[in-house]
Amino acid sequence: MKKNIEYNSIGTIFTSFSTLEGMPVQSLAGKDFTGTIVIHEDFENGLMDLNGFSHIILIYHLHRVENFKLKVTPFMDDKQHGIFATRSPLRPNPIGISIVRLLKIEKNIIFFEGVDMVNETPLLDVKPFFPLFDNRLNATSGWLEGKNNLENVRSDDRFVNSNNFKNI
């Protein structure tokens, strides 16, 4: 029961990471890096009141991913796990989400802190982060339990030296 689902980007995320190497693997690890999102001008009015939120959820297309794998060895571990039990980009639908800190919005440009995506990533959607909807304080986390060395985890050559990513 496959369906073709088509989206156009609503904007582009600009970051200082033109390659995957050295890029933070999660937004929290990228908190020292700022990025800029240029929303297509047609959608500028859709940003009204977003500036009241401290955090926003970015949903984006992982445009550099060419293939998917059903089992991967993620950065946070040295064992294989099912792709859907990881945050690896090598997913059947290469969709990424990041919760980032909103710095400011000027017209159609969003400035944020918490970069974990490559430059020129096509943005699919922005949603406000709302603690009541989005926090789960009692969550337990399987193989990821106790892994909190996030600050030091950077994207290495595990994925880069493969034909799963497009070179640019």
Add this chain to the structure above:
Amino acid sequence: MKKNIEYNSIGTIFTSFSTLEGMPVQSLAGKDFTGTIVIHEDFENGLMDLNGFSHIILIYHLHRVENFKLKVTPFMDDKQHGIFATRSPLRPNPIGISIVRLLKIEKNIIFFEGVDMVNETPLLDVKPFFPLFDNRLNATSGWLEGKNNLENVRSDDRFVNSNNFKNI
């Protein structure tokens, strides 16, 4: 700089809500409702180790949405806000996310609690919820600040009696 981005669903979400009316507007409000996801058999191996997580993030296509609006009056308020400052479904790219409680996985079938989507919603991706990545305890929330009557908020006819949704 529009791009065509194409996905196929990785499975289908089955719920007891065949219409929008009466449906919880967020996953937490739907905590008394259970749903079932049938993942396409080709992807079953991708679910390995997901069962260790208490919560999962569902990313899905809001297949009933036909049009978008740049400004909407959401269920949680009586004032207009930009679509990207709300969780309304009437988005340029109708993508929904829900953080739901994982009950169990049997082969390619996921059972979960926290339904806020209509029956037969096409699933785009599943990710494990990881508190360290996904919680933001210090977040502030603009116009949504202090609005916590979520339990009683249900989808009403505000959207249903319009031509923004497909009837089925």
